[in-house]
Amino acid sequence: MTVPADLLERLRAGVGRFGSVSADPADLAVAAVDRSGARPVGLPAALVRAERVDDVRETLRIAHEHRVPVVPRGAGTGLAGGALAGAGSVVLDLSGLDRILAIDVDDQTATVQPGVITAELDRAAAAYGLRYTPDPASAAISTVGGNIATNAGGLRCLKYGVTREAVLGLEVVLADGTLIHTGRATLKGVAGLDLTSLFVGSEGTLGVVVGATVRLHPRPAVTLTAAATFPDVAAAAAACTAIGRARWQPSMLELLDHHTLAVIDRVQGTDYADRGGALVIAQADGTGAETEIAAIAELLGKEATWVEVGLDEAGSEALVAARRLALPSIEAVAHALIEDICVPRSRLPEAFAGVDRIARRHGVEVYSFAHAGDGNLHPIIGYAAEAPGQAPGEVPAEVVAAGDDIFALAIELGGTVTGEHGIGALKRDWLDRELGPQTRAVQRAIKHALDPHHILNPGKGL
Template identity: 60%
Template sequence: MSSALELATDRSGVAPDGPPRAVVRATTVADVQRTLAEASRTGTPVVTRGAGTGLAGGAAAGPDTIVLDVSGLDRILGIDPIDGIARVEPGVITAELDRAAAAHGLMYAPDPGSVAICTIGGNIATNAGGLRGAKYGVTRDSVLALDVVLADGTRLHLGRDTVKGVVGLDLVGLLVGSEGTLGVVVGATLRLLPRPARVGTAVAYFASVTAAAVAAAELGAAGLRPSVLELVDGKTLAAIDELRGTDHAGRGAALLLVQTDGFGAGEELAAVAAVLARTASALDTTHDVAAGAALAAARRDALPAIEARGRVLIEDIAVPRSRLADAVGGVHAIAEATGTDVYVFAHAGDGNLHPIIRLDPDPGAADRAAEEIFALALALGGTVSAEHGVGLLKRAWLERELGPDVVTLQRRIKDLFDPAGILNPGKAL
């Protein structure tokens, strides 16, 4: 069992000043309600956590804080294959829900990189995306209803079980991505989709990362919408080769992974291959599921391969898809100017880049590079956080991206939900 100090941080590496005042390991909704009611009465800050896989310090908890661990609320309450919905508690592991849905011929579409260890509650807190986001969107697109406990212990049911519905304001959409600042999610009704009957996979190598980014944009311009469209730069390919004994970097300076799905997967894959073949130095395609998984392994191996080289800062920005090449080129220029070791892979289908910055030997230089990368994202019309959240680490950028009037409005909304200011204070907003 994790210690109190271990439960006071997340994967971001933010180090708390000391252990939290208390840790509550909730196993029932009543546990959550009692904890929040007492915390509201005493004015004690509460930080809610699930698996602790967050990368922005959103689950970091100081010494005067109660850590509310909801990972024990981990039941799949039901799957309805007719209506295509699942009812779950927040501690359910995302991959486990997808496996349970597969037994009914369905899938849970959001597919974050940490899918095997992250929880549904954490996905909802940060509006997580993932590899299938190019076609199926992010977590918000799969959430129909939420059971939420407010700061004073009041339990509310928000949303509905129907796909359509416009009665009242969209409070579900407001809660998704709010990083535990407005309420604690204790249940969710999630949309499931038919599991694709067919899957096609293409892996293309390019002479430069710019050429790969341009090819990704050309797929969109051709009217193609693959389920997966991922980019991996040459430095990352070299790290993967070092870890796995492969030869990706020998085949090109960048890689695009593309998957199509559904009954028209074969026809769409042929169209994808035709676009990629114009500029790719090498191209592999397959309709076999196992072979496709093998081709896709390089993208799944990207982060573990980089982490095998040392401590890293895992960043997350997004730009308009038309500016993807500019963003990748800009990140590489920042790496050169700051003398930092930066790796890039991206959800190219929705313009979401993950620049991974080595912290050794100079953490200060890594921090400076990250600041310049955030500024680059805004200059290109993008955002400083696509799916990891703002948390503690990016809060200083909130006003630069949104403007003071919008920030003030958002904080007024928080005051309505949490008048005592106890829910994850100092994070996100």
């Protein structure tokens, strides 16, 4: 596409007093990519670092007038290529909008800007005995705005829900620079269409989130954890099903396969793989945590090869450590294609088995772990950084083929190609197969209504 000759001048005039505009190739190269490892074609035309809502509005107004693509960006921790920015685009960096504007103790809400780090919001709420419950694995580095854009999940989503359940209202800048407010600060409200839910998970394709009112929860006084190993994944998944069948609702229920345990042991010096073929970690919180975790531990112990219960916060965190160390351990030994299919909980054993068959068929290493309570499986395909005939940054053909087969498996089992990471640029071709042409046509119509020139994060999500 042709970039207007005066684009940089106009952007600098619009945001230069508080924000900044860069065309430095080094800045553009960093801003063009995210954690997915994918690479766009060419470099963006400009990087705008917004410091005020008006910086965002002016950037979009100029881009809309000149039909220039804009790629919103938070911390760049996305795993589906949602922040990739190619030639001719403007990267709109929102990380400078990083203020917690208010915490309302009585109404248990927080009002924040999109650049606030997720874990920092949780720490701020903790000072008032409250908690921000969405907890993606990237919470220490990801932003609230990015979590809203992808409808991020996390370890606690089984009990507390994903990001959408925490968002009460939004401030959104539309493609032409118009600022709108959606939702409300109340826990209830059905006036008009639910535009808040529409923007949550839209990956920056419908508007740019510049503020959010989110729900907080009382911080539980007690959090206890049970961990157990099993002969294989099938037995571990059956134990997880038994917990649900008994109508217990843990705040966390995770399952790791033997391949994942082995790489954790290799990198961290632990011995989980020697204890069994799969690991289940369950957590309960609140006033009834002691009763609940005891019952869960009893259920797990019926078929387990090893069981342990953390009786205090330190003991509980030690048992959860294996799950938190899974991805860092994999990334310590290989490049990783990180996937996040989701299937009905009852079909999780079939999903694990299917992924194992796909790994053997394509001759690739797949490390699988899951939010077992909601059927969200993360098959991580590991591969060498440089293989014969492989260009720098290129994903090997067998890895791509295995990923495609995993997506097909998810749909075959009645699931989805993404549970929490989003579609981004990497899974876009699978939307038609999962949703069908009629549903896709409705989505495109909504996109066209809100972004008629299709400048917002083109090539992503929709």
